[in-house]
Amino acid sequence: MTSYTENSFSKADALTMHKYLCVVNEGAIESGALTLMGASTKRGDATKIGMFGSGNKYALAYFIRNGYKIRIFSDGKEIEVGTKEVVFKDRSFNMITVDGKETSLTTDMGPNWQLWEAVRELYSNAIDEGGALIQMTNEIKPYVGKTYVYIELKENDPLYTMFEKFDLYFNERRKPLFEGIHGKIYPKITDTVNLYRKGIRCFDGHIKSMFDYDIPDATLDENRRVMYSWKIGQHIWELLVSCTSKEVLQKLFLDHSYQMWGRTVETDVPTITSYSNLTLYASKEFRELLSTYKLAPRSMLSQMDEDEVKMYCFLDTSIFDEFYNAKWIPEENTPFRTIKRKGEFAYKVVEGTPLMKATLKNAMHFLQECKFPHISYPIKFFNSPKSDLYGFANEDDMSIYLSEILENKGVNEMVATIIEEYIHLKYSTTDKTREMQTAIIEEFVGYMKTINAYPL
Secondary structure, eight states: EETTSSSSOOOHHHTTTTEEEEEEEESSSOOOGGTTTTTSSSSTOOOOOOSSOOOOHHHHHHHHHOOOEEEETTTTEEEEEEEEEETTTTEEEEEEEEEEEEEEEEETTTOOOOHHHHHHHHHHHHHSSSEEEEEEEEOOOOOTTEEEEEOEEEETTTTHHHHHHHHHHHTTTOOOOOOTTTTTEEOSSSBBBBBBTEEEEEOOOOBOSSSSSEEEEEOOTTTTTSSSSGGGGHHHHHHHTTTTOOOHHHHHHOHHIIIIIBTTTSSSOOOTTOOOOOHHOOOHHHHHHHSSSEEEEEGGGGOOHHHHHHHOEEEEEHHHHHHHHHSSOOGGGGGGGGEETTTTTEEEEOOOOOOHHHHHHHHHHHHTTTTTOOSSOEEEEEEETTTOOOOOOOETTTEEEEEEEGGGGGGHHHHHHHHHHHHHHHEEEEEEEEHHHHHHHHHHHHHHHHHHHHOO
């Protein structure tokens, strides 16, 4: 018998000598646990992995559907698992039977499950029950007081490969770089992100990551996969900012290959993700490093020259803003010294692309055709990390600034922005004020009087 704890488990030539994959746990399973959907005594128990009362049924369905012979022993006695053909609405199904009794389960359940997920379910149940062991063996030898699940191996069975890569699916043997209330951080074992919940893999994705993570609060669907993928970034950053390991934090801040151009789960976070509470979780070590390194939001990469880029460590823009607004990042450690600021946002004056200039030309031609008052204020282009900022009026140099974002918005949006900023300058008003409302009304009443030559 070879358990995963032995060195020999990782040698493929040794594995192929075995006949069964065996999952063991303390206690005797009741046959109803294999037939009663939704019956879970673990729901609401934070110490348990399972919660839905359906996983072992899905695992049974997967193995039977894929031609595996599976044998289950409870307290030394076998629970016989088989199938019976049934017809429903002119379609044939394989009903799963337990101890010769019909169930409402079929082998079609969990049609999208993969092999590792079926094994994961059996092993997760064993962990929840206590005394879990997963191993390769040549013999069927169940003991009283335990539950044994044997899966008969095929020639060149993919289970051999999976068992050899045990750490990819179950992280219990791995030593974390950091462990806290928000989870655990592990060194990488593959390029792509490996995400676990309570030691069990729960996410399949192709995006890369700087570390592997165990997130105990991740919400799972009934397939035991992360339900809300957009929340992964939030969970990971709550864990990262609470981290006290300088080894982890220094890699996070200094690994430019990931920060600048690579798409990773740490840097390429969905805009829907909320980071408004990150400051609540920040460790002393994290805050110290924030004030040590020169930091910049990733959105400013396109505004910096090559030499300037080399000076900074980059964070996701929304995450950077969270700490900058909390005044945890010193102004002198940001690129804002070389990039102009207006109010709460930073910007950099740019020449403007040919498309931007052509769109402006068409916008001004449109205003001229409409006999809109001549706009004498200079119009300049800028780039800013604020994705919702189309333009602003700068009273310092009495100019209208148009964002490069407008390049893909068309003439209509550019005309609207020019008119708004023109009114700001002409009437010295600010957004969302009664004065701005009055100025807009006055401007357009005057405009209509002019083009209609009609005095009021």
